[in-house]
Amino acid sequence: MQTLLILGGGTAGTMIANKLSSRLARSDWRVIVVDKDDIHDYQPGYLFIPFGINTPEQVRRSMHTFLAEGVELVMGEVDVVEPDAKLVRLEGGREIGYDYLVIATGTTPRPDQTPGMLGDEWHKSVNEFYTFEGALALRDALRRFEGGRLVMHITELPIKCPVAPLEFVMLADDYLRERGLRERTEIVYVTPLDGAFTKPVASRELGHHLEQRHIQVEPDFMIESVDQERKVIVSYDEREVAYDLLVTVPLNMGADFVARSGLGDELNYVPVDKHTMRSTAYGTIFALGDAGNLPTSKAGSVAHFSVEIFVENFLQLVAGKPMTHSFDGHANCFVESGGGKALLLDFNYDTEPLTGTFPLPKVGPMSLLKESRANHLGKLAFRHIYWNILLPGRPMPLPAAMSMSGKNVE
Amino acid sequence: MPVTTIAGREIDVDAEGFLTKPEQWDEALAETLAANIGITLTDAHWVPIHFLRKDFETQKETATLRRVSTVGGIPVKELFALFPGKPAKKMSYIAGLQKPKGCV
Numbered sequence A: 001m002q003t004l005l006i007l008g009g010g011t012a013g014t015m016i017a018n019k020l021s022s023r024l025a026r027s028d029w030r031v032i033v034v035d036k037d038d039i040h041d042y043q044p045g046y047l048f049i050p051f052g053i054n055t056p057e058q059v060r061r062s063m064h065t066f067l068a069e070g071v072e073l074v075m076g077e078v079d080v081v082e083p084d085a086k087l088v089r090l091e092g093g094r095e096i097g098y099d100y101l102v103i104a105t106g107t108t109p110r111p112d113q114t115p116g117m118l119g120d121e122w123h124k125s126v127n128e129f130y131t132f133e134g135a136l137a138l139r140d141a142l143r144r145f146e147g148g149r150l151v152m153h154i155t156e157l158p159i160k161c162p163v164a165p166l167e168f169v170m171l172a173d174d175y176l177r178e179r180g181l182r183e184r185t186e187i188v189y190v191t192p193l194d195g196a197f198t199k200p201v202a203s204r205e206l207g208h209h210l211e212q213r214h215i216q217v218e219p220d221f222m223i224e225s226v227d228q229e230r231k232v233i234v235s236y237d238e239r240e241v242a243y244d245l246l247v248t249v250p251l252n253m254g255a256d257f258v259a260r261s262g263l264g265d266e267l268n269y270v271p272v273d274k275h276t277m278r279s280t281a282y283g284t285i286f287a288l289g290d291a292g293n294l295p296t297s298k299a300g301s302v303a304h305f306s307v308e309i310f311v312e313n314f315l316q317l318v319a320g321k322p323m324t325h326s327f328d329g330h331a332n333c334f335v336e337s338g339g340g341k342a343l344l345l346d347f348n349y350d351t352e353p354l355t356g357t358f359p360l361p362k363v364g365p366m367s368l369l370k371e372s373r374a375n376h377l378g379k380l381a382f383r384h385i386y387w388n389i390l391l392p393g394r395p396m397p398l399p400a401a402m403s404m405s406g407k408n409v410e
Numbered sequence B: 001m002p003v004t005t006i007a008g009r010e011i012d013v014d015a016e017g018f019l020t021k022p023e024q025w026d027e028a029l030a031e032t033l034a035a036n037i038g039i040t041l042t043d044a045h046w047v048p049i050h051f052l053r054k055d056f057e058t059q060k061e062t063a064t065l066r067r068v069s070t071v072g073g074i075p076v077k078e079l080f081a082l083f084p085g086k087p088a089k090k091m092s093y094i095a096g097l098q099k100p101k102g103c104v
């Protein structure tokens, strides 16, 4: 009997468990998932909660209901991995041995890493929407907001879903307009990057959208601290940005046990081969989803496409064959731009997001890097696709590899 | 990829002027690159630049600002003082490396 041990039952862990449990012989394999609680959130929904577009109930489910029969779910917080002994210790002392280990514990916002962020005003005038609780607190803060300076701030890259802060300001622009508060509000977008986004063409297109909406950009801002009393954020080069309502994306970090186990880089991400997601240090360990250090966006779509590749490779590996599938870094991200429209970015390791149509040339129906209603409907529909198709591991009509078809090369 | 002449030598650079062949770099070139962006190298500047070069040998990619501070032990505040405004970009430019791609 062999054991496949999966740490983390989120997007990546759940898909892997479901796909592999149906393809590995029950008589030969145990598939075990460890998670610290039985909660599975649809995290893209956190963006919509502050504006009342999604309700809290729509984004939260019970983890175990998504795991196929035969997958064992163990509740516990991972304490440490001992790669040489092929053993995982949980807090409280329980040990689980493995033949193969998948680290899928994602990435977590860490406000404790920036001095002054976690003061008395945390989740009051200093907010975030990268957790369930944060999204609810921000919804309430927005309801109380009566105008002033609304500052959206990103601490440091990489963050999961790097377009979410852009979506937030565009949705906020709409929301404030509807409430008659836009004239009385300055929206400021503060980023450590030198523009709106990480990749040049997308940065230019998205930059236009911010300009049209009179959203100011404060680039190259590396935060040193938050001063909650004076209501300013301070950068290392001593610039100050004042806020009435601050919405920050705290530093994102991989799980602390990754560092304790000697498996992580300086942000606790597991160094992996970018085409196979296999640990560069141990052949029996893989890291999928946000937990690894793949040089592409940390996004559910990346988790999905890379899991498809991993599953095929894993079956080859345990059959004693070479792994022939290679992940290209494919990411596919909807960017909500307000007014019932959205943009779509489609890119991989080698190709930055370009303009064009998706998935078919000319006809689309979705448009790349341009606002459209179809994109918006695609984004809203995705919650259903996530719960009903993606997590159960049913096939999706989207290939894992990116296609150049429909893209305009500049 | 364009080729440019820096300090009398032919050097391969990308559209933004970052070296694409780190092996074409040496300390004399670093002085010229630094001067291009208005920086005169002092002992304090050389510490992070040498760290970047050394780290690149093992990691095969440019260290991020965070890595220079946590692994290299140089406080971010100091990096901003040495390389005003955009320390990550400026350091990697002078060290003859691509800018760090931590940002995706």
Ligand SMILES: Cc1cc2nc3c(=O)[nH]c(=O)nc-3n(C[C@H](O)[C@H](O)[C@H](O)COP(=O)(O)OP(=O)(O)OC[C@H]3O[C@@H](n4cnc5c(N)ncnc54)[C@H](O)[C@@H]3O)c2cc1C
Pocket (backbone or CB within 6 Å): A007, A008, A009, A010, A011, A012, A013, A034, A035, A036, A037, A039, A042, A043, A044, A045, A046, A047, A076, A077, A078, A079, A104, A105, A106, A107, A129, A130, A131, A160, A161, A164, A255, A257, A288, A289, A290, A291, A298, A299, A300, A301, A302, A303, A332, A333, A334
């Ligand atoms: C606001 C927001 C908007 C987003 N929008 C989009 C979008 O539009 N499109 C898109 O593609 N992606 C989006 N994402 C990103 C997407 O949600 C993540 O990339 C995806 O969920 C990553 O999956 P994962 O399996 O790696 O991690 P997760 O789904 O986060 O799962 C990690 C699991 O590990 C568990 N865990 C962590 N540490 C431990 C431990 N020590 N012991 C035990 N268990 C542990 C956690 O409880 C969790 O269940 C968004 C994310 C956010 C926050």
